[in-house]
Amino acid sequence: MPEGHTIHALAGRLERAFAGRPVEASSPQGRFADEAKRLDGEVVHLARAVGKHLFVEFPDETLHVHLGLIGSFPVLPLGDRPPTEPRGALRLRLLNDDFVADLRGPISCELLDDLQVSAIEASLGPDPLDPAADGDRAWQRIRLRRKSIAQLLMDQSVLAGVGNVYRCEVLHRHRTNPFTLGTQLKRATWELIWADLVALLPLGVAFSQILTLDDQVEEAQLMVADGSAALITRDSTGERLGAAFERRFAVYKRTGQPCPRCGKTVRDKDVAGRRLYWCANCQRRH
């Protein structure tokens, strides 16, 4: 269940497992059979992510994948075993001598040309994981909108990569009222939120885990700074094995429990089809 950090980590894993070598591609489920045939035997150039969109570049076309809410694309080392027999609805399997990657349940899986890839990228707001991204581009879209900042943070044309967990947690971190309209939001508040996302999302990629509580964030940053993050046990794709941190949040899925900052009760409410969690007592800023 992916926010942007998951897709960036996945792109890295695919890149390490497949880039620079020919790949066997197949669609056991059949829904991607013609396209898989076109990729079969081609060399993978690179894999990259923009927000929640994954692009795997081949010589003549680009595989575009969006996992949606329930898609998965695990990259597994084969070791000395043959790949497992495909089971269930396996949309796409990528295979070489060392790795297998099985794509299931994506909301999109398609082959695109460069123009089509550019069109998708152009439709997305800045991605805090892109070092060249400009948070001011998002601000220009936010400041004119009469929608709540809770909705705007989830709008991928405003900002690419943030999902429900990061939105709830980052609004709590900055004591921001989720119902503040874009037109009411202070620029200084946005700048703090953007800078925070730029700091938090790379920790999500490094640890394959959403970290938003100060104690965990500080520890994770120290581990990145002193190199010990790299020493965590990893498999041969470079993926960390097991969770490094306890799964804890300030407000996400904590309805009825005390806010860790002020002790008042965390609330939830459906906003545009997604559940928002927030503390009405200490999130009052605009």
Next chain:
DNA sequence: TCGCCATGTCCAC
């Protein structure tokens, strides 16, 4: 074993 929910998005009304 079943049913529900989920870190997402699109489309018809």
Next chain:
DNA sequence: TGGACCTGGCGAT
């Protein structure tokens, strides 16, 4: 704005 879609995990049965 509600439903549809796709799969895996988990609590209730």
